[in-house]
Every structure is written in structure tokens, then in C-alpha cells.
Amino acid sequence: DAGITQSPRHKVTETGTPVTLRCHQTENHRYMYWYRQDPGHGLRLIHYSYGVKDTDKGEVSDGYSVSRSKTEDFLLTLESATSSQTSVYFCAIRDTGGEGPDNQPQHFGDGTRLSIL
């Protein structure tokens, strides 16, 4: 198993509250990602990071922010949660290909089920 830990695994909260999800890796990989998974949509990229303090937006970034102050930790924050953000959230990591093709796959954590009432 890739060394990825997501916390919490489950969370129920109310609309308007702030929520932070944590992804921790022990692989020292450069890239980290946050996805959400909803029925009928597969997985969609929220934000990703290509190094400490280096992040970029994905296709569904509105309402989310991220931070990466250490290589091993990537935080996803919902500043004011809405019911539309009820979803399963996955963290992923990826190593670089070194001097060869950059063809390394993403490896995923076990997901966090977030319910916003």
C-alpha cells in the first residue's frame, strides 16, 4: 500500500461551518492531489500541489482552498461548507519519473466521506 493516510475517514457537519481534511504521506512524493467523487461523475480534481507551498486549481476548485506547508501534508479546507460539497474526498500522491518519462501513476488514499447537513 502507498503510505497515504486521510483524516478523518468520516465527518458530518452543518452548512456554514469550516471543514479541514488532511492527507498525510510517508512516501516523500512531490505531487499531491485532492479529488471528489460523486455519483455519475467519477472522480474530479479539486486542487493539486507540485511542491511545498506550490499549488494549482483543478476543475472543481470553487469553494475549496488548500495548503501544503510540508512535503508530507496536504490540507483541503472548505471555508463555509455547503450541502453541494457532500461527497467522498480522495487524496492521491504521485512520484516523478526521474530522468525518464513522467509516467508514474497516482496512488490514492482510502477516502473521506463528508456529509454536510
Next chain:
Amino acid sequence: AQTVTQSQPEMSVQEAETVTLSCTYDTSESDYYLFWYKQPPSRQMILVIRQEAYKQQNATENRFSVNFQKAAKSFSLKISDSQLGDAAMYFCAYRSSNFGNEKLTFGTGTRLTIIP
């Protein structure tokens, strides 16, 4: 923008038989990577197999193999000797090889049921 289409929402196969899951994609790029991921009821996303577009040879991993047709933009997954543990959602995914393009685009998945 790239899109990935899995046209079979559900498939079933008899245990020990062979099944093929379909995936097509749309891209204007010539170099990219393709992946199949498996998601069992435990919710984990597990990499099954990957294919580099510049390689003509189809990838294989034990009972899993792909039929990569670059011109047709098709990337199907064949599972041989199906086992009960193969029951899961299967997702096809695409990633550009362009530096800085980190987006992994997923299809909507195919739910595979194994019939004992």
C-alpha cells in the same frame, strides 16, 4: 479538453470467464497515459494497469490486459479467468504527458458483477 467515456454502466460475467470493459477517450494530444483503476466496495482506488501512448505493445498484468487502439482512441480492459474478488467499479482515466498538466480525467465507471 480531454474526455473519457465508459459506455457500459454495468457488466456481469460468470466466474472463470473472460470479460472486456470498454473505454474511449477524446484528445488532440499525441502523447499521454491511460490507466484503469478498480474500486471495490471498500472504496479504495487501486491501480490495475497503465499504458503509455507511445508504446505500441499492449500492457498486461497477470489476468488483466488492455487493447489499446490509438487511432480509434480506444482503451479496453480484458479480465481473464474472472474471480469473485474482481467485483468492483472500474474506472478508466487519462493523463496528458505535457509538463505541468497534472489532471487525471476519469470516466464515470463500469460496475462489474461476478456471478458464482
